[in-house]
Amino acid sequence: MVVKLSPSPPAPPHSGAQAVPQGEGNFPEPNAPTSPLPAGEGRVDMAAANPTWSEGRLTLTSDAVWAALHEVMDPEIPVLSLVDLGVVREVTVSGDVVTVTMTPTFSGCPALVEMQRLIEVRLLALGAASVAVNTVLAPAWSSDWISDEGRRKLKAFGLAPPPVHGGDVQIMLFDVVRCPRCNSDDVLVRNTFGSTLCRAIYYCNRCQDAFEQFKPL
Amino acid sequence: MNDDLRAALAARLLATADDELMLAHRNAEWTGHAPILEEDIALANIAQDELGHASIWYGLVEELTGQDPDRLVFFRDAGEYRSAQMVEQPRGDWAFTMLRQYLFDAYEMALLARLAGSAYQPVADAAARMRNEELYHYRHSSAWLRRLGLGTAESNRRMQAALDVLWPLAGQLFSPQPGDALLNVEGYWPDLNELRQAWSGVVIPALEEAGLGETASAAGPDDRRVHSAHLDTLLADMQMVARADEEAVW
Amino acid sequence: MPPELTHDERLTAFEARIARGEKIEPGDWMPDDYRRQLIRMISQHAHSEIVGMLPEGAWIEHAPSLRRKLILIAKVQDEAGHGQYLYHAAESLGAERQDLIDALLAGKAKYSNIFNYPTLNWADVGMIGWLVDGAAIKNQTMLTGASYGPYSRAMVRICAEETFHYKQGKEMITLYAQGTPHQRRMAQDALDRWWWPSLMMFGPPDADSTNSTTLMRWGIKLKSNDALRQEFIDEIVPELHAAGLCIPDPDLRYDENSGHWLTGPIDWDEFWRVIKGNGPMNRERLRARRTAHDDGLWVREAMAAYASRSSVIGKRSTVSGQR
Missing domain, CATH: 3.30.300.130 (Fe-S cluster assembly (FSCA))
Incomplete structure (x- = not known):
């Protein structure tokens, strides 16, 4: 996919369009x-x-x-x-x-x-x-490829990083999950499917609060 | 790759993609209507993965035949689809949806395990990509198989009723298509009889353990060109916006 | 054992913590009214996510490309995920999810009014992403600063996902607004119907907002309804104009002096009519939720039966293991 610079937007339909202040809104912009x-x-x-x-x-x-x-x-x-x-x-x-x-x-x-x-x-x-x-599809992405820096950032964002599983399904599915806030392993899985494909929902008994895990794949 | 082989592979990929598409479509119908909130989320997750898999398989069809995936999905009529009737069926009750999911997940697990070793590298790569995702599905539907099969008398009755409908239809997943022998010789696609045996070896004991019993062995549809009337209504819903303006980029 | 504090001393300490910007956590002391208000707000928010799945979910089966279908399933699923997450946040305050859901099904709990409007064409899906999620983000960005820890943390992640929805909706409508005549009509028709309801999403004018004062004092709410609404209008109007769409408000004008876009009067009678249950889709939304709940009863019974049997089997094997 080769991208060219996009054309400028069409003129607004209103006659008073000249008064439109240009520029983007202030919606939170992840990037x-x-x-x-x-x-x-x-x-x-x-x-x-x-x-x-x-x-x-x-x-x-x-x-x-x-x-x-x-x-x-x-x-x-x-x-x-x-x-x-x-x-x-x-x-x-x-x-x-x-x-x-x-x-x-x-x-x-x-x-x-x-x-x-x-x-x-x-x-x-x-x-x-x-x-x-x-x-490309190969080699297939693995959550093991998330960098150490990435894991720290996930945790700071409130997402428990996935365990490094090296392809071992036992670790992938059953490794200990820790609360990203307090590190406790006294946690319960509430849903192995979360709000996005790459997340699962857990509950930390110590914080008495739910958290999400970035799912191992 | 000679033309016969190419056509055979494209036909197999198309059937595989169509199955995933139909199942994704049916599962997504539960979004907002599932028995518990957790399952709204889980089933939508699974539908999304399946749609992702369908897109990958359609993409491989495109590499072989030049057919655009969206044209294939939104501008083919029922007679040109190669999906199995099992996945075209309406979602039914939760037992029907979960049992269908289990039977299909077990099939897909077995299929992907073999395709990961396909001599056609793009298929092997795609299968390798999908296998770990499928593991989450299989674990989920297996848990539901036991939960509903062994839950209450009513849940067991509903599961048995679903099995009675689904079992004769499941055979179509393994029905032969022209050119299968070529694919097998080249190591591009596994032998479907062997696949069926492997699948049966997994699902029959699991169904029994879940308290589900004998079911009629009535012959189901075999040829993938034969569809139920449900496919027509499904396609009418799925294609209505796209077909309302053929010139549009959606 | 710490010395017993009087209620007033605790309240003073509590309000001082909020003033210092500290987060209140689940086990902490909090005034009953703080707890009540939070449960009310968080559960309304959770219900909105759940009911909000319905208007867009109805179009999943009609999505006109593989990519749009995938994006829409993902979006509606995000909403369910947010719902589950928010119910957990309400539970951390001592509420029971079942009680909250029962109140919703009984028609006693509120959810966002916006979801009582119908989705009539495919472009509505994009317009909801752009306007409705755009408006929701305004509110939720504010709530990332809320004083209750679990709610504020949930909002940080929810906002990031909502921002993605907003961008997807904007991308879709911008494409359609410059697309075929059929697509342009769809996009404009969607804007005509969603514009005013999206402005009402911020709630009644400040003068009529009953809960605002307490909520602001305790750091649950940090900006007034009208202030948030104006922020939204100032940002969304130029975006809609840039896409080539016509906003259905003959009185809309840019005020050079204040630097704000000023709209014509909002029909608050309609707002109150819908909130009292007489909007176009109130009954249908609750009917859909009740049907899902009723149809799921046997499933939940089976889950409970299987879970209790599994635990019995587990105990038995422990006993036999001890012999």
Whole structure:
């Protein structure tokens, strides 16, 4: 999927449209620190970009791309970057053309398309002329790929990180789960299916409060 | 890949995708109407996974034939679908839904285990991707099989009634299609008779342990081109918005 | 053993904690009225998630692409998940989920009025994401700062998910508003019907809002209904205009002096009519919930029977193990 800069939005239908203040609303934006808002895709903020110029030509490095991707957050877990989530598998840079290879977490993850879009928007802002985001299924994503940093961030966000299972189904399904607030293992599973595909709902007897776990896969 | 092999593989993938789509569609009908809130969540989760699996299988069909997945789903008529009647049936009561889910999950677990070793790499990759997700489904529907089979006299009666309807239909999951032999020789798709035996070896003891008994062995539909009337109504619901404006990008 | 404090001393200490920005946790002392108000708010919120599954859920079977179908199932499932999570938060205050649900089914508990309106075309699904979730986010963002720990923590995660829904709804409607004539009509028709109800979601004008003063003093509510509503209007109006849609309010205008978008009068008679149970879909929503509950009775009985039998079997095996 190659993305071009989007056309500017059509003129508002009202005659008083000139009075419309431009700019985005202040809805909480999971990616606010780094990524332009949806309707602002056409506007690339060069000040925020991080290009290297050589002989008057923009040069992107793979390190710069990885660093930028570290700032692209999961659409539903705004503290966790896609790199920490382990879904970005490969980056190749050829001149100002960037190809990112990613893999979905769960097959039915509804956020996949949004993740691709956020990657494209961020890399265009970095100065890429075109961005292709390919999706591969192999090797299949595992929750083991969530980085240590990602696990810390999940916990701070209130999601118990998944156990590292190394493919062992026993660990995947039955390992001890700890409350992300108090670390107690005095917890009860309330639903192995949570509000999103990747979560389960638990209850901590010590905090007397429910919490969610990022499910092992 | 020669044309015969390609056609055979595409037909198998299409049938597999159609099964997942129908089951996802039926399961999603429970969203907001399940007996407990936890199951609204669980069944919607499962439907989402199944729809994800369907999308992956349709994507592999597209790689082979160039057919767009959304065109396949929203612009084929009943006669062109290859889903099994078992998954087309209305959701019924909770016993019917859960028993169907169990029988299908057991089939899918066995199928994916074999497909993970397929000589056609995209199929092997897709199956490997789906297996751990399916494990959560299988564990869930297995628990419901026991809970309802061994719960009360009424839940047992409802499960037995569901089994009497579903058992003759389940055979269609394993019915042959033209070109199966080619796929088998190439190691692309497992032998369906062997798959059926493996499936029976798992589900029959589990059904018995859940207190479910003998059921009529009436012959069910075999050919996947033969559908129930339920598919027509399902497709009318599923395709109405898409077909209302063929030019639109949805 | 700590010395016995009087109720007033406890209340003073409690209010001082809230003033310092501390969170109140499940085991902590709290005034009965704080507990009551929170149970009322959290359970209403939970009920809204549960009833809110119905209007959008009805379109899952008609979603016109694989991607839209997946997104919609995921969205409605998110709402169920939020519902379960919020019932747990209410339980942490000593409420029983069954009592709360019984009150809902008996028609005694409130839920968000917005879900008493029908979803008549497919674009309603996107418009609900954009307007209704957009309005809900305003309220819920405020609640992330609420003084009760479990509620505020739940809101942090719920807001992140709602923001995703809002973006998906906006993306869909923006696409349709620039799509075929059929799609443009759908999008505009949806806006025409959802605009005013979404403004009513913030509740009655401040002058008529009975619970607000106490809720604000105890840090359960941090902004007034009218203030939140105005924030929402100021943000959503330019977005809808940018998508090329026409807002169904002839009096809508931008006020240069205040920097606010000013709407025409909101029909509060309609609001009170719907809240009293006479909206277009009140009866249908409760009927659907009751049917699900009644049809599920035998399932819940089977679950209970199986659970008690399993525990009996477990005990027996322990006994035999001891012999």
